[in-house]
Amino acid sequence: MKKILIIISLSLLFINFGNQSFAQSDDKLVILHTNLGNIVIELFPNDAPNHVQNFIKLAEDGFYDGTIFHRIIPGFMIQGGDPNTKGGDQSTWGTGGPGYSVNAEFNTIEHNRGIVSMARAQDPNSAGSQFFIVHKDSNFLDQQYTVFGRIVTEESFATLDKIASVKTGEKDIPVNTEQVKITKAEVVNRSTVTNLLELSEPERVTTPITTSESGFQRYEDKALDIEFDAPEGWLLQQPEKTNENSPDVVVVGPRIGPINPVISLTISNVDGKTLDDLIQEKAKLLDDALKAGNLEIISQEKSIINEKEVFTTNAKGIFQSGGESYNVQFKEIIISTPKKFYIFSYSNGIDEFNDQLSKFDDSVNSFKIISEPIKEIKSASASVETEEKGGGCLIATAAYGSELTPQIQQLREIRDNTILSTQSGTTFMTGFNQFYYSFSPIVADLERENPVFKEAVKLAITPMLSTLSIMTLAEDGSDAQVLGLGISVIALNLGMYIVIPTITIIKIKNKF
Template sequence: MIAVSLLLVSVGNQAFAHDDEKFVVLETNLGIIVIEFFHEDAPNHTDNFIGLAESGFYDGTIFHRIIPGFMIQGGDPNTKTDNKSSWGIGGPDEKVDAEFNTIKHIRGIVSMARSQDPDSAGSQFFIVHQNSNNYEISLDGKYSVFGRIVTDESFETLDKIALVETESPNRPIDIEQVKITKATVVSSSEVSNLLELSEPERKLSVMIPEITEAVTPLTGYQKFEITEHEIVFSAPEGWVVQQPEKTQENSPDVVAVGPKVGIINPNITLTIQQTNQKTFDELISEKTDRLKVAQELGSLFIVSKQITIINDNKAYVIIAEGYFLSNDKSFDIKFKEIMIYGTEKFYTLAYGNDINYFDSQLPRFEETVDLFEILSKDSSIDESIKPVEEGGGCLIATATFGSELAPQVQQLRELRDNTILSTESGIAFMAGFNQFYYSFSPTIADLEREYPVFKEVVKLSITPMLSTLSILNYAEIDSEQEMLSFGIGIILMNVGMYFVAPAIIIYKIRKQL
């Protein structure tokens, strides 16, 4: 155990703290971490964390989730046990309501982990390892920041913990290295070598959207044949459809606007542009370069990218989340954009909505895409196209386990990205699976959010399957044949669990009756 050396320092060395403020010192076998609190921004989270530290709650827990470049997460009392399957889901009975604020999730920030319910924070917390525009946009204003680390040794310890050897899903192999041996509450005047830190960096504002108009259930679609472009565009019934004047090449040719929910109206746009003899890959490269600017500014986070085929044409699909400013107001927007490539033209269908209500209108956009027709038959399909998804969303698992940060969701992502997509057969499987999965997963996820009992049923149903899939994380797959062998074996195992075994049990029960 590392002893904590607490020395008196002058107030002049403390740029932000006051003598009567409380700090928490976390002792680990890799060093100490000193945490300063933002009581005015998150008073309840601050009091909760200090109270747990004073009670000895954190003593003996570990940093159970470690993702270099992103964060280290700890505070789960279940990590005091050897049952690794329970790590990441433990906490006290009392929960803390959300205190979302404008502080940005940059290196050294301490924030509270939670499930999908904003008011579900308990004891688990995470410390941001490195600055990242992608992570900031997905965390800022959505998780309650309540502190930061404030000494050089704290940052050194953070780096050491972030670099320890881990196993799937992001668990440390040597838990003694990352154990919090003692959490101590001290006054700021007792801590030596405080860094000269200024006020924390902040976003301009945090918007908490409210429903301003009810959504009327719509089932029909209105079709528009646009002869000048030789296409058929369909929009949800009841949406306002316009053809605005095209002032720039990338201006939309058709705009459909739906009933307002939250902070903006959902909208679907169609933009038609000439390829100018550019290849599909060249257009993707241009789009990637344009998006990089917004990513570097921290206003855009790419959720997923996918190459697929739509109506016999190559298509590039992007799902992203953005943080935008308008009239001194901030908007958290999520959008899905599909670029359909033809030999002479390419067609971009895009859907944007308030991030909190994105999924509710997504099926209508998907139907718009399905009904979209290119009358000129400007097909671009060839035999070399390989549908590949990078970082796509696990909608059902995320809704079931409450957060994209949940270890079960991370396990599925790592399995897909590191194992399945490493072979041609795996890529082919994912291409077909994605079309099937995303045809129903948004509906299941919505039902889980609406009905907690249904969510628990889904959790019980998919947990055995997750256990069988974890086999692939430990398998050495170096060839197509091995991937097929393991894949078929796991499929048969799940068929046995979900169909054969229940059938045998039912048969025996009936026989006894």
Template sequence: MNKIFLTVTLSLFLTSFGNQAFAQTVNLHDFTNPTVILETNLGKIVIGFFPADAPTHVENFIKLSLSGYYDGTLFHRIIPDFMIQGGDPNTIDGDPNTWGTGGPDERINAEFNTIKHNRGIVSMARSADPNSAGSQFFIVHKDSNFLDEQYTVFGRLVTAESFETLDKIAAVQTDANDRPVNPEDVRITKVTIVNESDIPNLLELSEPERIQSIVTPSTGNQKYESTEHEIAFSVPEGWLLQQPDKSQPNSPDVVAVGPKIGEINPVISLTVQLTNQRSLDDLISEKIEIIRQAVESGNLNVISQEKITVHGNPAYAIDAEGKFSSDGQSYNVKFREIMVYGDEKFYTLSYSNGVNEFDSQLSRFEETIDSFEILTNPNQNNTSQSDENQEGGGCLIATATYGSELAPQVQQLRELRDNTILSTESGTAFMTSFNQFYYSFSPTIADFERENTVFRELVKFSITPMLTSLSILNYVDVNSEEDMLGYGIGIIVMNLSMYFLAPAIFVYSLKRKFL
């Protein structure tokens, strides 16, 4: 199975676990600014607290520490560059398959606050229910601000040794389920409570970094928006939202992992890829070929496949199930995948889960699809957007140079147009008339460029001198309307024959000959 199902996950589903020591009476008033010291074979971890932000969580953690609840437990889930998780009594001597499911009978209501989940922050694990924290906690190894306001921050590391120990634990060898291969290396051997004033070499820490917002009422979903990919969509609230490193083109760009209620965690992912001028049918053919190989190998069974639309965009949906193996275990997985086709990119939204649990979260995936939108670039003005939104994708220059060594030059000239030509009234008036005429024929040429690669290369060759001459605007000062008329419009007019006549005449003559 793709490792994403097994390793990019944070098990937060805590089940009932009784512990008589929890009921032990303690006197917290004996301490001034209490601080907890966790001793491990790799070093000490010293935790200070934020009682004003999460008073119930701080009290709960200190009570459990005083009672000996954490003595002998492991950091049972370790994901470098993300977090280390501990606090499960099942890890003392229980079956490793139960690690991550233990905790006290009593649960704590959420105390979400504005403290960011930066490196060294200590936060409380929970299940999909916000009010389900028990004893399990995690320490952030690398800034993970997608967790902000969804998990209760209640403390942070306060000594240099603590950060060194955090790094050592994050670096230990783990298996496919993120469990430590050598558990004794990461066992909490002893927990003590002292006053903050008794800690030597205490770091001089400033106030924790906070987000500039307040917790809003729950809507049942959390929204993800990316200016890089120009998309936005929602995933179920409480699911772990991540942006993993993109190791290969078809690796997910965004992953949301839900709480594990069956043999695997439910996963919703988004993969963004360039169309490279392939049509939707081309992409479907490639997908079918990949699927065919999996079906013939006996690893996959296709249930259904069909063309659909998603908010007016053409799309392709496929449902399938298969058996996947990882680390000696087999999993029966079902998935639904929807490929949404855009102008220059296509977006693959996928939902996977165990076969028996698939339907339980399918409606959440449908909500994600309903929320999916392709955003326009907020930095473009109306004229820039008209370049991309003409029917047929009508900019013949952009089409001819797309993906080539000239593409950066074209982009620079667009920025030059937006920031220089359109900064004057005369330039704006000229470009408005210019575009009306240009787009009366350029979509036809652009479409033919997509169909005929030889013609595309000829157009690219013919416009190269024009692009060079337009670049002159990079080296002149346009400080007035007269300068704009003298330089900008003059250069464009100088190139009219290459801009219009040569491509237009050539394409129409070819169409009459071959079509």
């Protein structure tokens, strides 16, 4: 999350309604005593009853005593509540909790200055003890984290500002941890606190993310210049952008298997790189996992989507998290443009992968760069031509495992440089593609699912690929020469795949 670009710094508006201040609970407040001052927290049990109950219990049990605000980002928030900060290794700070989790209670309260909300991991239902207090309005968090309270005294806001201004080091950890220590968390009755501000009801979200009957919610981000459809009911997040390879948008679905399904979008600048350069970079990053046998590339393929060059990778592997191993399958689609790479990724447990795959594909197909002008819809003939020049050799790619193998590259070169260079070849490919793409996706899927079938297909098509090399003899590229060589190739394949097997079968039959 870029601190300046995506954090909205607005002041909280205090509206005085005489003596009628908003309060959901007339009983309990929590006071966090720190070395820089006290923070008094009013709770919202009507909006987040389980989180309020959990927070009060932990405070009463002394759970927060001695913990520190371990993550401080001025202009955004201060985060605390991790028991690991009582003296554990700093590398573990931010990972600790009470040993259980609390299911999400997302509500409509906006993440304005002074709001207290629950921190969590990628899983929406992973909150435990860690919480954060919003330093400046951060409404991009709305309805994605559970708001359960707010600070309610002038001293609380002054203390918030003091903590937010301390010097921090790596991972936003304060340099002087004693300054930001919670010496004691105290639960008190509201009537015992005399300096409460008279605050109105917290502001609430009135325009939720647009949803449709299609089962998708339209996500738009003008700062990123993108929009796309995300599965309805999935949690949209904008995590902190720590480097160019970290995602800009993450969409987390409900967990059915061992892990949550996740769709992410990562945007990076081209910086003089081509798509092939990026592919090679990624191949090097995955090399160790491939050699160790922890990752298997199922298929890789180049294609064209909406006139943009695309590279698709399907893979599966074993991943470690929290001391446990998970069998995960993922699909990554790199969309190349002159200025940026847009990388969509989808991951899920192997057994559940196909259940949500169509939602990922729909999200990618709906992707739009906002600043791009809307182009006129091309005629059917123009669309076919684009598919001819950019369509994938699906069956062969699935058989050989990658778009980059010599066999697939040879197919593309013959098609694009020889066949499509003539009028007769273009006419032939138009009819052939309509026939080929009617069944090839099904065959390719069967190859990926059945290794034996994959090897059988590879064995069957290898002789045909060899005969296609004859087409490279069309040096002058004339219609007559291409047509003549094409007929020769067809005759050879008819002989190999029909005539010879038929003669063999007849001879065997005559013997018996």
